[in-house]
Amino acid sequence: MPRPRSLTSAQIAAAALAVLDRDGPAGLTMRAVAQQLGMGTMSLYRYVDDREALEGLVVELVLGAVDPTPPQGGDWPGRITVMVERVRVAVGAHPAVVPLTMTHRHRSPAILRWSETVAGILAETVTDPERRVVALRGLLSYLVGAIQLEHLGPLSGPGTAAIAGLDPAAFPHMRQLGAAARQVGTDEEFRGGLALLLAGISGGPGPARTRTA
Amino acid sequence: MPRPRSLTSAQIAAAALAVLDRDGPAGLTMRAVAQQLGMGTMSLYRYVDDREALEGLVVELVLGAVDPTPPQGGDWPGRITVMVERVRVAVGAHPAVVPLTMTHRHRSPAILRWSETVAGILAETVTDPERRVVALRGLLSYLVGAIQLEHLGPLSGPGTAAIAGLDPAAFPHMRQLGAAARQVGTDEEFRGGLALLLAGISGGPGPARTRTA
DNA sequence: GATCGTAAGCGTACAACGTACTCTTACCGG
DNA sequence: CCGGTAAGAGTACGTTGTACGCTTACGATC
DSSP, rough: OOOOOOOOHHHHHHHHHHHHHHHGGGGHHHHHHHHHTOOOOGGGGGGGGGGHHHHHHOOOHHHSSOSSSSSOOOOOHHHHHHHHHHHHHHHHTTTTGGGHHHHHHHGGGGHHHHHHHHHHHHHHHHHHHHHHHHHHHHHHHHHHHHHHHHHHSSHHHHHHHHHSSSSTTTTTHHEEEEEEEEEOHHHHHHHHHHHHHHHHHHHOOSOOOOOOO | OOOOOOOOOOHHHHHHHHHHHHHOOGGGHHHHHHHHSSSSSGGGGOOOHHHHHHHHHHHHHHHHHHHOOOOSSOOOHHHHHHHHHHHHHHHHTTTGGHHHHHHGGOOOOEEEEEEEHHHHHHHHHHOHHHHHHHHHHHHHHHHHHHHHHHSSSSSSSSSSHHHHTTTTOOOOHHHHHHHTTTOOOEEEEHHHHHHHHHHHHHHHSSOOOOOOO
């Protein structure tokens, strides 16, 4: 009986993502998204509660691009690496979404599905559920932090060029690391840190044990 | 000759932090901080370039509370744990600052001093500078991510109560972990994840080696 | 095919924000 | 005592999110 809706949530999310990619996080305003959709500002509110909900839609669109199905081949660290890398790639395709993920990640179904798969892989090696909780949260923490450092950090490496300019006497170690950091690519750095965590997970209950998985 | 300044940067930072603690991140406005200082809104601009600079001051105040001197006793993983925990405690005292640290962390002298100390401790065990870069960045990533999950997460644990309400058939592993997560305290979780990373660092070049360091 | 109820779509309006501009005013060296 | 300098504040403007109410298009009904 009533007038039908002319937009889907997916269209709204896509428009918002287009604005975000084009104008950056600060450019994501209700007015800009409405204009992108070719409609009046207030019409947007027929589809979205408020700005926060709009942001949620964008985050979910980006995170929804992550394939949640378990990878097939390889050992468990390899498969977890694939899962983690999938998120990094999806977010890396839209760097401006990073600040938003921080606030909206917690209620994301996509992350939940992702977590389920990772938890399943972890179950193969970590039998104790409490240790599995710690491992999963550790992976998620690393993932969140690394993505942020990568996209909002000063430069790649732990300061790289900026580090090169500071007092060598007060910061001898950082000075040396600044030089070394130039040799380490972004991918290497990300994978390397993840490998450390995975090595720790495979090490068993103690702080540093043997058992190669 | 001119009229002297009546405020120090430290006073401004303290006032802004007070506002932040009282009203949350959204309440941190130029007007609110000026009022907190008992002065007109525009007078603030005599001391601070813009809102971003004000945020930087607050972040630095919080992060400046972190003791950057190396801990004395204990093995290297213990000392790094102390260093990492210091940051967590400092930030935990003012949770509302978490969203700000994300944007301002990169240019923080306090974090630089902290990094220098941690890099020094790492140098005791990790001889290769490139591997040390990866280790340091890994620690920082974990730290940043874990603090965020702790303060902006859904609830403690990887979903905990919210997880309990979802479809057991679709999320069997998360379901089980949700139950287990209730047994894991926040501190345990944080320390546990960190321990995994440290174990990985002490494991040597390969993905999972022996060498207890 | 005319009619009408419902919700879509939009224009206006307001409070609150960051901040540019300008004026007044308090201080201190001479 | 007095004048120059910068501190401090008032006003104002553009932009944001969004509440409110009007208009308008659709499709089920007679």
